[in-house]
Structures are given as C-alpha cells and as structure tokens.
Amino acid sequence: MKNTTIAVHGGTRKDDTFGAINEPIYMTSNYRIPTDGTPVDWSGTHSNIYQRNRNVNQMVLQDKLCAMTGAEDCAVFASGVAALSAVFTTFLNSGDHAIVSEVCYSATNLLFRKYLPEKYNIEVTLLDTTDTEAVRAAVRPNTKLIHVETPGNPTTGVSDLDAIAEIAHAAGALLSVDATFAGPVCLYPLRRGADLEIHSMTKYINGHGDSLGGCVLGATKLIDEIKELAMVNYGGILSPFNAWLIARGLVTAPLRMRQHSENALAVARWLEACPAVRFVWYPGLESHPQHDRAVRYMNGQYSGMISFDLNGDEAAHQRFLNALTLVTHAVSLGDVESLIVYYDKSSDKLPHYPEIYREGFFRFSIGLEDAEDIIADLEQAMKISGIL
Ligand SMILES: Cc1ncc(COP(=O)(O)O)c(C=O)c1O
Numbered sequence: 001m002k003n004t005t006i007a008v009h010g011g012t013r014k015d016d017t018f019g020a021i022n023e024p025i026y027m028t029s030n031y032r033i034p035t036d037g038t039p040v041d042w043s044g045t046h047s048n049i050y051q052r053n054r055n056v057n058q059m060v061l062q063d064k065l066c067a068m069t070g071a072e073d074c075a076v077f078a079s080g081v082a083a084l085s086a087v088f089t090t091f092l093n094s095g096d097h098a099i100v101s102e103v104c105y106s107a108t109n110l111l112f113r114k115y116l117p118e119k120y121n122i123e124v125t126l127l128d129t130t131d132t133e134a135v136r137a138a139v140r141p142n143t144k145l146i147h148v149e150t151p152g153n154p155t156t157g158v159s160d161l162d163a164i165a166e167i168a169h170a171a172g173a174l175l176s177v178d179a180t181f182a183g184p185v186c187l188y189p190l191r192r193g194a195d196l197e198i199h200s201m202t203k204y205i206n207g208h209g210d211s212l213g214g215c216v217l218g219a220t221k222l223i224d225e226i227k228e229l230a231m232v233n234y235g236g237i238l239s240p241f242n243a244w245l246i247a248r249g250l251v252t253a254p255l256r257m258r259q260h261s262e263n264a265l266a267v268a269r270w271l272e273a274c275p276a277v278r279f280v281w282y283p284g285l286e287s288h289p290q291h292d293r294a295v296r297y298m299n300g301q302y303s304g305m306i307s308f309d310l311n312g313d314e315a316a317h318q319r320f321l322n323a324l325t326l327v328t329h330a331v332s333l334g335d336v337e338s339l340i341v342y343y344d345k346s347s348d349k350l351p352h353y354p355e356i357y358r359e360g361f362f363r364f365s366i367g368l369e370d371a372e373d374i375i376a377d378l379e380q381a382m383k384i385s386g387i388l
Contacts, residue, residue, distance in 0.1 A: 003068060003185050004254045010067025014056045025244045026056040045227040052235055057243035062215075064250055065205075069197060071190055071217035075227045076238045076246075080180060080200020081107045083214025086230030087176050087196055088116060088145070091222075096144040097123040099135055099173075101159065102352050103152035105200075108178065109352065112147075126352075130157040130290055135164055139171045149178040150189075151294075153333075154307050154343070154363040155353050156181065156281050158290035161297060165193025174222075180204070183257045183334065184250070186301045195222060203334030204303070206249035207256050211242040259368050260304030260334075266371040267364075267378070268306050274379075276388040279356050280308035304366040305333060309359065312387045317342060317360065319385035326369060326377040333365035338374055340364045 001009075013023060031048035033040055041047040045054045062074035077083040088111060092098055100112045109126070116122040125138040129148045146168040150159040161177065168175040176196040177189035183204030189197040199205055201213035216226055231237050238246075261284070268282035280287075283294035284302030294302055310320060321329050327338040341363050343349065350358045366374065382388035 006067050007064070007251050007254050011060060011063030011065075014060055023057070023060050023244070023247070026240050028055075028240075043228070043232070044224070045231060051240070052237050053232055055237070055240050055243070057240040057247070058238055061238075061243045061247040061250070064247060065184075065215055065217060068184060068250070068253075069188060069190060069217050071197065073220040073223035074215055074217045075223050075231060076201070076243060077214040077216075077230070078236045078238050078242075079212040080105075080198070080202055080214035082230070082236035083198050083200070083216050084108055084178065085111060086226050086234065086236070087198060087216055088112075088147070089120075089234070090226045090229050091145050091174055091176075092116065092120070092122050093144075094121040095123075095142060097125070097140045097142045098145040098147060099125045099127065099129075099138045099143060100147045101129040101149040101152055102126040103128065103155050103157055104147075104149040104178065105153050105180070106349065108147070108149065109349075128157070129159040129164065132160045132163045132167075136167050139167060139173075143171050143173045145174050145176060147176045147178070149181070150187070150297075151181040151283055151303070151305065153181050153305075154361075155357060156283055156288070156305055156307055157354075158283055158288075158293040158297065160293055161189060161192035161194060168195075169193070181305050181333075182298065182303050183253065183260070185254045185257050186261065186298050186303045188299075190217060192297065195219070201246050202332065204257060204260070205253060205334075206246040207253060207334060207336065208245075208249050209332065209335035209337065211245045213238050213242055213246045256336075256368060257301055257303065260366055261301035263368070263371040263374065264304040264306055264366040265302065267366055267374055270375045271306070271308050271378075274382070274388070276310050276312075276382050278309040278311050278359075279361075280306060282306045306364040306366060307357070307361055308364065309357075309361040310382070310387050312385075314344060314360070316385050316387050317344070320381050320387055323381035323384040324377055325380075326373060327364075327381075333363075335365065336368045338365065338367035338369060
C-alpha cells in the first residue's frame with residue numbers, strides 16, 4: 001500500500017469494545033494485573049502494569065509509526081530531546097567514543113559538547129557529517145555510535161547515509177539518524193542502513209504545533225533496551241493525551257509533507273531569484289551543495305525547511321521581521337503555520353555552521369498556507385524594510 005493509505009489504516013486497534021472508529025484516550029496511570037497465572041513483565045514494557053511501562057495510546061502511535069517506516073519496533077517519549085538522550089545514554093558507556101554531526105539541534109550539540117563528556121566520560125568528535133571522509137577518518141577503536149542529523153538543523157546539509165552506515169558497521173558502531181527536518185515520509189533512514197531513526201514528533205509527525213513528543217524506531221532488540229532504561233527507569237514517557245494528538249496528526253503526514261515540500265520549493269525558487277537575497281539553501285534546489293544526495297535520498301520531496309539570508313544590516317533584518325504579517329517570528333518547525341527565526345550575529349551557534357552562515361541568517365519553516373501568499377508576505381516585508 002502507498003504511504004497515504006498506511007498513514008490512515010496502518011497499526012492495529014487495541015480496543016474494539018464499543019466499535020468506535022477512533023481509538024479512545026486511555027487516561028489511566030495503572031492497569032489491573034492478571035491473577036490467573038498469566039506471566040507479567042514486571043521490570044519491562046511488555047505488560048500493562050503502569051503508564052511508565054506501557055500505555056495503550058503510546059502503543060497505537062508506535063504501531064502506526066512502524067507501519068509507516070517499516071521499523072520493527074518503536075519507543076515514544078515526552079519530547080524529541082527525551083528520545084535523543086534515551087538513545088545516547090542507552091548505547092554510550094563511560095570511555096566510549098561518538099561521532100556526531102556538528103550542525104545539529106542545539107540540545108544535541110550541548111549534550112555532546114558538554115554534558116556527556118563532562119558527566120559520563122564519553123569521548124566525542126563533532127564534525128561536518130556531510131563530509132563522509134571526515135567521518136571515516138574520525139573512527140577510533142572505541143567508537144560505539146555515529147549520530148547524524150540529516151538534513152541538519154538549521155543549515156539543511158544532507159549526509160550520505162549509505163556510506164556512513166557502512167563506516168559505522170565496519171567499526172562495530174551503531175548509526176542513529178535524527179530525521180526531524182525531513183519529516184516522516186521524505187526520508188527513510190532505516191532503509192539506508194541506519195540502526196535507529198529518531199524524530200522530534202513535535203514537528204512534522206504531529207504537525208499541528210500543539211504537543212511535544214519524540215520517537216525512536218529500529219530493531220526490537222535495540223528498542224527494548226531503550227524502553228527498559230529510558231521509559232521505565234528515566235521516566236520521560238509520552239502522556240496518553242499527547243500520544244493521541246500525535247497519532248491523529250500522523251494520519252495526514254504524507255499529505256502535509258507533499259504540500260510543505262511543494263510550497264517550500266516554490267518559496268526557495270522565488271528567494272533564489274530575488275535580488276535582496278544573499279543566499280538560500282534548500283535541498284530541493286539544484287544550487288544546494290548536496291542536491292545530488294537529496295535527490296538520491298529524499299523521494300522527490302524535500303520537506304519544508306529553508307535557510308537563507310538577506311542583504312542589509314542587522315537593523316534591516318529586524319525591520320523585515322517586524323513587517324511580516326502572515327509568517328510568524330517563532331522557534332520550532334513543521335507546523336501548519338509558516339515560522340521564521342533569525343540567528344543574528346551575536347548567536348554563539350554561528351561558528352559551528354558553514355562560512356556563508358556566519359554573518360547571520362533566517363531559518364524558515366514553510367507552512368501549509370498558499371505558496372503565493374507566503375511569497376507575497378516576504379515581498380511586502382522586504383519592500384517595507386527597504387531591503388528590496
Ligand atoms: C532536528 C531536531 N531534533 C530534535 C529536536 C528537539 O525536539 P523537541 O523540541 O521535541 O524536544 C528539534 C527541535 O527543534 C530538532 O529540530
């Protein structure tokens with residue numbers, strides 16, 4: 001079946017007592033435990049005992065995500081960062097080495113730059129994972145995890161997953177991929193050799209900007225380890241209500257991703273042709289430095305994330321932001337609304353990004369408004385701010 005059909009029908013219903021078409025929300029913190037001798041998984045996540053072990057709405061969401069990605073199993077968490085830290089702390093032990101995309105979400109960057117080395121004695125190499133040879137050269141005898149964010153937040157660099165999977169497996173390491181920027185149907189990391197696929201479900205999977213969540217997908221053996229440590233014993237589980245909201249959002253993810261991608265390509269092409277624009281990177285543009293890879297990996301849909309900058313000084317950039325009426329100045333991404341955030345020159349993140357970004361830039365999450373209206377808003381804001 002096609003991904004639009006799987007998004008509607010994939011996964012199994014857990015309860016059909018009243019014949020409801022939609023799965024109810026199971027707001028229960030604990031469950032009746034069998035007294036008839038049925039074995040109970042007290043320390044793990046294979047029995048209904050307590051909401052931190054497992055919960056019906058988590059299971060429904062996990063099943064649908066597995067059906068859509070082809071993963072054997074899935075664990076869901078209270079946020080994308082909870083899912084990421086679950087992976088890092090499950091598979092990295094004191095003295096291990098990790099290779100990590102330097103262009104990555106800020107919490108991932110800080111975990112690897114500071115907390116994991118300082119608190120847990122993890123060795124870390126942060127590098128540009130779009131440079132496959134740099135990844136190969138960084139492997140050490142104790143390398144246990146290669147963590148790649150692709151497309152990378154915020155610069156949209158695309159890494160060569162096939163090649164990096166080979167490098168990881170030759171080294172006896174796992175490859176985990178944060179594919180949040182691609183969303184759920186534009187990229188399938190598990191089919192490209194990744195052992196673990198991670199998403200902030202807060203973004204495209206939910207898509208409606210009303211709840212946080214994170215997921216990790218992969219083989220049952222790995223997901224069981226993650227669930228036991230991070231769900232049961234760290235405890236950052238996804239609430240039944242948020243699981244229900246996110247499962248509802250996921251149903252329309254293939255349709256939304258198609259529209260996000262179509263809109264973003266139209267906006268990126270317009271920006272590229274606009275004389276006020278200093279640069280624009282979007283994986284779907286032929287001018288993107290890894291466009292060939294994006295074509296190979298991204299199913300002809302390049303998601304909704306663009307980064308660009310305008311000519312003009314800091315004050316002109318601020319005037320442009322103030323003049324936007326449809327596009328909102330806000331963090332986060334993957335929502336129905338277009339969201340833009342400005343990294344000004346004072347941002348301490350700029351040195352980690354390619355040269356062209358270091359004068360400041362915009363990260364732009366293209367929403368589901370009509371592309372012509374988004375472009376019209378950008379154009380009028382550029383004119384009011386005197387940039388165009
Ligand atoms: C690539 C990426 N991974 C992870 C996260 C963190 O997700 P959450 O905010 O759901 O914890 C984000 C958030 O922006 C992100 O962009």
